[in-house]
Amino acid sequence: MTALLTLAVLATLLGGTLFAVALDRAYLPLLALFTRQRVETEAPDRLNRDLAPAWYLALAAIGIAVVPFAPDLALIDSPVGIVIWGSCEALIVLTVFLHGWSPNAPFPLIGAYRYAAIGLPVMLPSMFVLIAAALPAESLSLVAIVDSQREVWNVIRQPLGLPLFMVVALAMTLRGPMDYADAADIATGTSAEDSGAGRAVWQIARLAMLVSVSAIAATVFLGGPLGPVLPGPVWLWLKTGALMALTVWIGNRVARTTPSRMLTILWVVLLPLSFLHLLISGLIAL
Amino acid sequence: MAMTRLARWAARSPAPVFAAIGPGRQAETERLLARPGLRRAATPRDAAILLVAGDLPGDTAEALSHVHDQLPHPRATLRWQADAPDAIAARIETAWRDICAGERDEDDHLPDEPPNAWKGIGPHGQGGKGMMGGTPYGRPMAMTGTDIRDGLRLDRYTARFGPFLPMLPPGLVLQVTLQGDVICDLDVQAPPLAQAADADAPDLCAARMLRLLGLDRAAHRVMHGQSARALWLRGAVPKRIGRIDGTSARDRLIAWLAGDTVSVAPPDLPALLHGAEWAEAMLILASLPPSALIRAARGVEAA
Numbered sequence: 001m002t003a004l005l006t007l008a009v010l011a012t013l014l015g016g017t018l019f020a021v022a023l024d025r026a027y028l029p030l031l032a033l034f035t036r037q038r039v040e041t042e043a044p045d046r047l048n049r050d051l052a053p054a055w056y057l058a059l060a061a062i063g064i065a066v067v068p069f070a071p072d073l074a075l076i077d078s079p080v081g082i083v084i085w086g087s088c089e090a091l092i093v094l095t096v097f098l099h100g101w102s103p104n105a106p107f108p109l110i111g112a113y114r115y116a117a118i119g120l121p122v123m124l125p126s127m128f129v130l131i132a133a134a135l136p137a138e139s140l141s142l143v144a145i146v147d148s149q150r151e152v153w154n155v156i157r158q159p160l161g162l163p164l165f166m167v168v169a170l171a172m173t174l175r176g177p178m179d180y181a182d183a184a185d186i187a188t189g190t191s192a193e194d195s196g197a198g199r200a201v202w203q204i205a206r207l208a209m210l211v212s213v214s215a216i217a218a219t220v221f222l223g224g225p226l227g228p229v230l231p232g233p234v235w236l237w238l239k240t241g242a243l244m245a246l247t248v249w250i251g252n253r254v255a256r257t258t259p260s261r262m263l264t265i266l267w268v269v270l271l272p273l274s275f276l277h278l279l280i281s282g283l284i285a286l
Numbered sequence: 287m288a289m290t291r292l293a294r295w296a297a298r299s300p301a302p303v304f305a306a307i308g309p310g311r312q313a314e315t316e317r318l319l320a321r322p323g324l325r326r327a328a329t330p331r332d333a334a335i336l337l338v339a340g341d342l343p344g345d346t347a348e349a350l351s352h353v354h355d356q357l358p359h360p361r362a363t364l365r366w367q368a369d370a371p372d373a374i375a376a377r378i379e380t381a382w383r384d385i386c387a388g389e390r391d392e393d394d395h396l397p398d399e400p401p402n403a404w405k406g407i408g409p410h411g412q413g414g415k416g417m418m419g420g421t422p423y424g425r426p427m428a429m430t431g432t433d434i435r436d437g438l439r440l441d442r443y444t445a446r447f448g449p450f451l452p453m454l455p456p457g458l459v460l461q462v463t464l465q466g467d468v469i470c471d472l473d474v475q476a477p478p479l480a481q482a483a484d485a486d487a488p489d490l491c492a493a494r495m496l497r498l499l500g501l502d503r504a505a506h507r508v509m510h511g512q513s514a515r516a517l518w519l520r521g522a523v524p525k526r527i528g529r530i531d532g533t534s535a536r537d538r539l540i541a542w543l544a545g546d547t548v549s550v551a552p553p554d555l556p557a558l559l560h561g562a563e564w565a566e567a568m569l570i571l572a573s574l575p576p577s578a579l580i581r582a583a584r585g586v587e588a589a
Binding site: 110183261 | 292293296300302360451466497502504517518521568
């Protein structure tokens, strides 16, 4: 059973990543990158340069491993599943920082520090939103959170949750309005010195993370594998796919403001809003 | 040489082009790079073709060689003089196919060595005091200095930016001292290259700002005469930045999106950018029509 589940998780990650590449219309450009030379910058941190995309991919894999594929069935059925995902989020910030740190060049480093500055205030609302979703389940386990949505999905019970989590999803996948690491004003920031296969692998890891973060959102807010007629995994795939498409759409359509302005919005608007969301969800759960 | 399957797929992807834009060629080049089949690379590392549009002044030759050597192998340089846009687009696509087939490549123009002799102190040439400062290989390292905002002593990093950075006007070279993101010193070392009036076209000006806002697709749509179809467009540009005779960067973006040409008096660039954050500074520069920018930087040089 474990072997089968491992296969299902890996297949979902792979299939989802291929779908994400299609959503970004990036098949041919990504393939072309593999024919290009990987240039080495002067005195890079080689270990972290090579590890950063590997961490990013690994975090995407860990994230999706805690997602229940059927009610009561997850590869890692942890009593603290949501905390495992929370630690993945925190480590993504480190990973992106290392990616910008390692080439030993100004624009990547500026992107790295920017992302670290944005990452912290993104992380806090994310934790409040996830804890709020755990309240009706009275458990930090994702299986229990799915179970608590049998009557009504969290997206209806806690209407602020999914919109707030979409901000997190955009930041975790370096996309559109929250892509402060690889922004255009710093020549794609942490990726500015990437070429060839190194650039391709980082982009693929970023797309794999889109699958994981969408699967978590589908589990926490849309009831994950719950649904009539079709089997559990199919419902999970459908919901995950829909959230991936929504994230890509928002990423392509919403403008990115300056980092200092976004910091103000995050600390002054989104953080109190997520507090309020937690308070209301807690009162309802009582 | 027979192409592998991967190379054949690669050849079908849009040709990644990094453009070094000469005097009078900005509008033409920007429109060229918006064509299907070509892709505007944001960094030379992501490009295979270096497009040199027009006659670059002699003092940019070294910078052009640096950009050239930053392109990963295999690579090609194409000089665009009098060709029609269709002809140069065809030449680029042919060059991209040859590159993918492994039939075309260029060697470095400059020797792969540090620009200056080793001048540091210590085992890594770090020099300076402790772990900070110094000029190893002639590159000044960050050293703490008084912050212009709150008096904290933070690292100051000085570097030259330009003349071919895609987010700066072509030809502009700025020596900038940054503390983190904040520009605490700025010197215009070379003015932008002169551009014809067509570089002030509303769609091109709007597209430059949209790209900085992360809206590449909207920029594409605007350049093809469609509406931007983007959310939070105006709100994303901070209200107070780039104020010149009563109009702000945001006002100028709104005017350009409405299809109006904007003209502003030549601003005092160092005063406008001093104290701004890097992201704001790039938005401010993109919010100035090229004609105003060129006059502004000329004024600084003359003074």
